[in-house]
Amino acid sequence: MTVLILTSQEDVTADLVVAELRERNVPLLRFDPADLPGQAGISTEFERGDFTGYLSTDGRLVSVNSLRSVWVRRPGQPAAHAPEPSEWLTAECGQALYGMLYSTEARWMNHPGAALLARSKPWQLRTAHRSGFAVPPTLITTYPRAAKEFASQFKDIVVKTVSGPPPVNPPIALPTTRIDPETDFSGVAAGATLLQRYIPKTADIRLTCVGGRLFAARKTAASGQVDGRYGFYGHLWGAVDVPDRIARAVREYMTLGGLAYGAFDFAEDEDGTWWFLECNQGGQFGFIELETGQPIAAAIATWLAAPRTA
């Protein structure tokens, strides 16, 4: 039985898991949908109730009926490397590939349907609340007046991107940024805007959930530091225990989302409360593993290598 890893060649974080699987002699196929068609190929046939399918890349051929699991790591857009790429070709190849994989009994980390839902910030906040996390008051709006009222109510607020930075060249970043409540909110009418009450934090917490296993890491925040991803103030990530209440909420969240993997970000305040900020269903883990030594790649490999249940 084979593990299928959907990712790009340059994704060195995936290498951590590839190496774990190789060490355990677990068959694997690393496949980038961007190489389809061309360097990679697929074929599937539905005949008289039977279903067969194959994937090939770099001289390897795997039957989809032999897949035990699929790890959606950082796949390229289907057909992105085609000689004449187009939205239509991406749709054709994407539906053929993923439709074929959906037809198997393989376990997913994470299923693209669940991933699509879990990327949505409003869904994340609602689900986090239902799961029992502390969630900062948040407004997502295109109404400047609503933004102004939110700022007046909570005084100290931040702005975040809803979906991530735009794909522009040169690339830009949109760090979480504190906003003066007297600022001009007219630009809110030009795009959905996410405002959130600022949580003065003593530390950033990154909790990585792999199946049922939890790996939490803590990094002390510098005075006034808002977005822990940006700026280096001499603080490193260190492993930290997971409070029982948080562990229960994480498991509830993962169940509600149908997720096998999630990287949770929390802000720890001076009372020790972990405030839910977001859960990245495909979040990075390499930087945590490198700094803390937590065996996250090994846990992913263990989950992927487990026998499928159906």
Add this chain to the structure above:
Amino acid sequence: MKPFALNHAVPADQSPAVIPYSYNAALQLNVLPDGRPAISDRGVLLECGTTTSTAGSKTHFDD
């Protein structure tokens, strides 16, 4: 009118121009010029920032 969130954009960190490893199709992972797996060199990984929390921001939704 510029969307409000873009008023707070900053230039993204650029990846180093030269990544000191390349993909090896036989091994299905990236290797250094001397043939060692890239993941065996912690310094390379940290220097290239390929595993950091913002590494995927340029091409993916999740950090």
